[in-house]
Every structure is written in structure tokens, then in C-alpha cells.
Amino acid sequence: MxxxxxxxxxxxxxxxxxxxxxxxxxxLSRLIIKVTQPDAAIREKLRPVYAExxxxxxxxxxTVAIEFATIAAANNFWK
Amino acid sequence: MxxxxxxxxxxxxxxxxxxxxxxxxxxLSRLIIKVTQPDAAIREKLRPVYAExxxxxxxxxxTVAIEFATIAAANNFWK
Amino acid sequence: MxxxxxxxxxxxxxxxxxxxxxxxxxxLSRLIIKVTQPDAAIREKLRPVYAExxxxxxxxxxTVAIEFATIAAANNFWK
Amino acid sequence: MxxxxxxxxxxxxxxxxxxxxxxxxxxLSRLIIKVTQPDAAIREKLRPVYAExxxxxxxxxxTVAIEFATIAAANNFWK
Amino acid sequence: MxxxxxxxxxxxxxxxxxxxxxxxxxxLSRLIIKVTQPDAAIREKLRPVYAExxxxxxxxxxTVAIEFATIAAANNFWK
Amino acid sequence: MxxxxxxxxxxxxxxxxxxxxxxxxxxLSRLIIKVTQPDAAIREKLRPVYAExxxxxxxxxxTVAIEFATIAAANNFWK
Known part of the structure; x- marks a missing residue:
């Protein structure tokens, strides 16, 4: 890593x-992908693959929903 | 983004x-897709793909179930 | 929607x-599918696809397990 | 249903x-499958498909892990 | 079962x-697989399939992450 | 194991x-993969498969999001 x-x-x-x-x-979810695939050129090549x-x-x-659940709880749901 | x-x-x-x-x-779940694929024409093209x-x-x-879990907790489950 | x-x-x-x-x-899980695919004929066509x-x-x-987790917590697990 | x-x-x-x-x-996880696919003959046919x-x-x-999380919380983790 | x-x-x-x-x-995660596929010979045959x-x-x-979440909460995170 | x-x-x-x-x-997420596939040569061979x-x-x-949810809760979200 x-x-x-x-x-x-x-x-x-x-x-x-x-x-x-x-x-x-x-x-947060994007940074995990960045750390798993540090090569920016490959990430750029993958972008249209997932975006379409x-x-x-x-x-x-x-993935974002799971990350957000943690963040929301950490912030006591901004209540 | x-x-x-x-x-x-x-x-x-x-x-x-x-x-x-x-x-x-x-x-919330749809807005993540919108921000990940900002091109409305492509999103429109994908709609029948997933809807069928x-x-x-x-x-x-x-995905909606996970988002809803957070919202429900934020609202103390509307009790 | x-x-x-x-x-x-x-x-x-x-x-x-x-x-x-x-x-x-x-x-709840079925109603998300209904709202995402409002055409009853298409939903009917998809039924044997997933059911087999x-x-x-x-x-x-x-999906049901995730929805149920929220409902169970909302009901304090019916304790 | x-x-x-x-x-x-x-x-x-x-x-x-x-x-x-x-x-x-x-x-619980099996009963969801039973209610979604009520035909016992089809379920029986599917058994070797998933079991192998x-x-x-x-x-x-x-799925079982998610169901168990709810049950464990309901039982205060049997502490 | x-x-x-x-x-x-x-x-x-x-x-x-x-x-x-x-x-x-x-x-815990392995025992669910064992109970779902009780035949040790088949499980052994599947091992290289998933391990590679x-x-x-x-x-x-x-799966392990979900099981661990429950165990960690049950142990109050070993704090 | x-x-x-x-x-x-x-x-x-x-x-x-x-x-x-x-x-x-x-x-944590990587160590589960290590314990499931202990052969370093095979893991090395799989790296470009998932990273691309x-x-x-x-x-x-x-997976990381799920592991992080547990860790964040264990740390009371570092508040």
C-alpha cells in the first residue's frame, strides 16, 4: 500500500x-480505489468502463452508501 | 467530481x-449515479438496461435499503 | 420516479x-423494484427470471435481510 | 407473496x-427464498446449482451474516 | 440443514x-458454507476455485467483515 | 486456516x-485474502487481475468500507 x-x-x-x-x-470510496490502483493512467482508462x-x-x-452510513453516525446524523 | x-x-x-x-x-442513491456519470444522455441510455x-x-x-437504514436511524425510526 | x-x-x-x-x-424491497420498473408487464416477465x-x-x-435489520431496530427487536 | x-x-x-x-x-434466509420461489420442485432443482x-x-x-447481525443485536449478543 | x-x-x-x-x-463464515454444502469432497474441490x-x-x-462487525460489537470492540 | x-x-x-x-x-481486508490464499505467488499473480x-x-x-465502519465505531468515530 x-x-x-x-x-x-x-x-x-x-x-x-x-x-x-x-x-x-x-x-473516501475513490481514495480506496486510488490506493489499490496507484497508476493514474490505468484509473483513467477504467473511468469510462464503470461510468457507462x-x-x-x-x-x-x-459503496458510497456504506461509507456514508459511517460518516452520518459519526456526526450523530447532523441532528 | x-x-x-x-x-x-x-x-x-x-x-x-x-x-x-x-x-x-x-x-440519494440516484444522485450518486448522477455525480458519477454526469452525462444525462448516457444515463438515459442506461435506464432500460437496468430497468429490464x-x-x-x-x-x-x-442500495436503497442501505441508504434507508441511515435515514431511518437519523429519524429515530419515526417512532 | x-x-x-x-x-x-x-x-x-x-x-x-x-x-x-x-x-x-x-x-419494501418489492416496492423499490416497482418504482424503478413501473411497467407491470415487464415486471411480470422478469419474475420467472429471478425466481428460477x-x-x-x-x-x-x-436485500430483505438489510431491510429487515432496519425494521427490527425500529421496533427495538420486539423485545 | x-x-x-x-x-x-x-x-x-x-x-x-x-x-x-x-x-x-x-x-430466515431460507424462508425468504421459499416465499420468493414457492415451487418446491424448482427449489430442489436449484439446490445443487448453488451448493456446488x-x-x-x-x-x-x-446473507446469513446479515440476518445473524440482527438476531445477535436482538439478543444483546447473548452477553 | x-x-x-x-x-x-x-x-x-x-x-x-x-x-x-x-x-x-x-x-463462522466457513461453517455456513459447511452446513450448506455438507459434502467434504465437493468443498475440497471448490477450494482452489475460490482461492485463485x-x-x-x-x-x-x-463476508468476514460482516461477521466481524457483529463479533466486535458483541465484545464492545474490546475497549 | x-x-x-x-x-x-x-x-x-x-x-x-x-x-x-x-x-x-x-x-484487515488484505489479511483475510492472505489467510484464504496463503500462497504469495498466487496472490501476486492475482494483483493485476483485480487492480485493472x-x-x-x-x-x-x-469491503474496506465495511471494515472501516467497525473500526470507526470502535474509536467512537474519533470525536
Missing amino acids: STLVELIPGNSLITATPEEGRQLAIK DAAMLIAIGQ | STLVELIPGNSLITATPEEGRQLAIK DAAMLIAIGQ | STLVELIPGNSLITATPEEGRQLAIK DAAMLIAIGQ | STLVELIPGNSLITATPEEGRQLAIK DAAMLIAIGQ | STLVELIPGNSLITATPEEGRQLAIK DAAMLIAIGQ | STLVELIPGNSLITATPEEGRQLAIK DAAMLIAIGQ
Whole structure:
């Protein structure tokens, strides 16, 4: 694992709003892919593969949903 | 990531009723697909692909279920 | 999204018994498929596809399990 | 949905032991398949399909794990 | 279901350490496969199938992660 | 299962920061693959398979997300 990739921007799960929490969930899920495939050229090549594949788009949605569940709980759901 | 897409309508997980929470869960899951594939023409092309595919419909159901779990907890399950 | 489909019958996650909670979990998962594919004829055509496919039956089971987890927690596990 | 199938034997998530909770998790997951595919002959035909397929066996394991999480929480983890 | 297979060794989710909790998670996930496919010869035949398949190894990881989540919560995360 | 593989480095889910928690989540998910496929040569051969496959990268992301949820809860979300 490249330890050069920052996995959690700002090193915190706490966000000001649900919207920012959602953005963080997307970032977290993308950074795992970045650390697993550090070659930017390959990642770029894979982008149209998943972005035009319905099943993969759904799977990305599942991943973000799981990340967001953790972030939302960490923020006590911004209540 | 396009920051122009609003990821959580109303910027809140709180809804008046479970029914509205369910609608929000569907919206959240669709907005992740929108932000991942910002091209409306491609998304439109993918719609019949997943809407007529049993496995993808089931996967969409899983995604909504995960999103809803978070929303339901945020609303203390509307008890 | 068709707003004509009722996503949560009775607009509540609270049920009298675990058995009814389980039935609700099944209904919730089916209503997401209904709202995603509003054409009853297509849904009817897809029924034998998933009902005779072991992998899809398992995936349906996962979806119901996730929905039920939320319903069970909402009911404090009927304790 | 056939309402003739009992979805939760004993209509309770409470069990005396973790072992019984695990057995209940397996039963719950199987009963969802039974209610989705009520034809016993078809289910029987599908058994060797999933029981000799590594990917499906893993997926069954995931389903049981999710069901068990709910049952374990309902029993306060049998502490 | 063969009731001869012990599904939870020691009939408890409580372990002395996180490491032992992780080992238990692996065991629980394997025992579900054992009870679903009781024929040891078939399980043995399937081993190289999943152990040399990247997608199945990832899926096994997901299953263990879900089982571990339950065990960790049962142990109050060994705090 | 080889009991020679350490499944949780440091035998603890507690980390100083969310960033370290995320790194731990990645390690935990990789160690399950290591214990399931102990042959380093085969694992090395599988690396380019999943690292250049969009669907598998997404699935890895889901696994890490699930592991991280447990670690984050164990650390009271580092609040």
C-alpha cells in the first residue's frame, strides 16, 4: 500500500453538513480505489468502463452508501 | 467530481414521515449515479438496461435499503 | 420516479410482531423494484427470471435481510 | 407473496444461545427464498446449482451474516 | 440443514482479544458454507476455485467483515 | 486456516486518528485474502487481475468500507 495517498482528507469524519458528509463519502470510496490502483493512467482508462456500465454504477452507489452510513453516525446524523 | 450536483436535497436526513424517508433514500442513491456519470444522455441510455434486468433491479433495491437504514436511524425510526 | 407508488404501506416501520416485520421487509424491497420498473408487464416477465435463478434468489435474500435489520431496530427487536 | 409461509419460526428473534441464533439466521434466509420461489420442485432443482458453486456459497454466507447481525443485536449478543 | 454441524465454536461471540474475534469471524463464515454444502469432497474441490479467483477472494473478505462487525460489537470492540 | 498469519496488526481496533483507522481497514481486508490464499505467488499473480478490473476495485472499496465502519465505531468515530 502506498502510504503516500491521504485516505481521509482533513483526517476527520466530522463535517458541517449532510451534504459535505456525502461529498466525503464519495472521496473516501475513490481514495480506496486510488490506493489499490496507484497508476493514474490505468484509473483513467477504467473511468469510462464503470461510468457507462449500469451494474458498476449501482455498485458504486452501494459503496458510497456504506461509507456514508459511517460518516452520518459519526456526526450523530447532523441532528 | 462535479460539485454542481446537490447530493442531498434540502441538505438534511430528517423527514416528516417514513414514506418521505424512503423517497429520500431513492433520491440519494440516484444522485450518486448522477455525480458519477454526469452525462444525462448516457444515463438515459442506461435506464432500460437496468430497468429490464432482474439482477440490477435487485442490486438497486440493496442500495436503497442501505441508504434507508441511515435515514431511518437519523429519524429515530419515526417512532 | 413515479410518486404514485406508496413505498411504505401504512407509512410506518412499526409492526406488532417480528413476523409482520418480516412481511414488511419483503414489501419494501418489492416496492423499490416497482418504482424503478413501473411497467407491470415487464415486471411480470422478469419474475420467472429471478425466481428460477439461484444467484438472484440469494441476492433477494440479502436485500430483505438489510431491510429487515432496519425494521427490527425500529421496533427495538420486539423485545 | 404467499402469506401461508411462516417467515420467522416462533415469531421471535430471541434465542437461548448464539448457536440457536445462528440456526435461526439460516432459517430466515431460507424462508425468504421459499416465499420468493414457492415451487418446491424448482427449489430442489436449484439446490445443487448453488451448493456446488463457490461464488453462490459465499453469497449465502453473506446473507446469513446479515440476518445473524440482527438476531445477535436482538439478543444483546447473548452477553 | 444438518444439525450435526456446530455453527459457533464454544457457543459464544465473546473472545479475549480482537485477534481471536477475527479468527472466530473466519470460522463462522466457513461453517455456513459447511452446513450448506455438507459434502467434504465437493468443498475440497471448490477450494482452489475460490482461492485463485480474485473476485471470490474479495467476496469472502466482505463476508468476514460482516461477521466481524457483529463479533466486535458483541465484545464492545474490546475497549 | 493458517494460524501463523496475524489477522489484526497490534491486536487492537483502536487507532490514534481516522487516517490510521482507514489504513487498518485496508490491512484487515488484505489479511483475510492472505489467510484464504496463503500462497504469495498466487496472490501476486492475482494483483493485476483485480487492480485493472473496475468491478473488482469497486468490490474492494465495499469491503474496506465495511471494515472501516467497525473500526470507526470502535474509536467512537474519533470525536
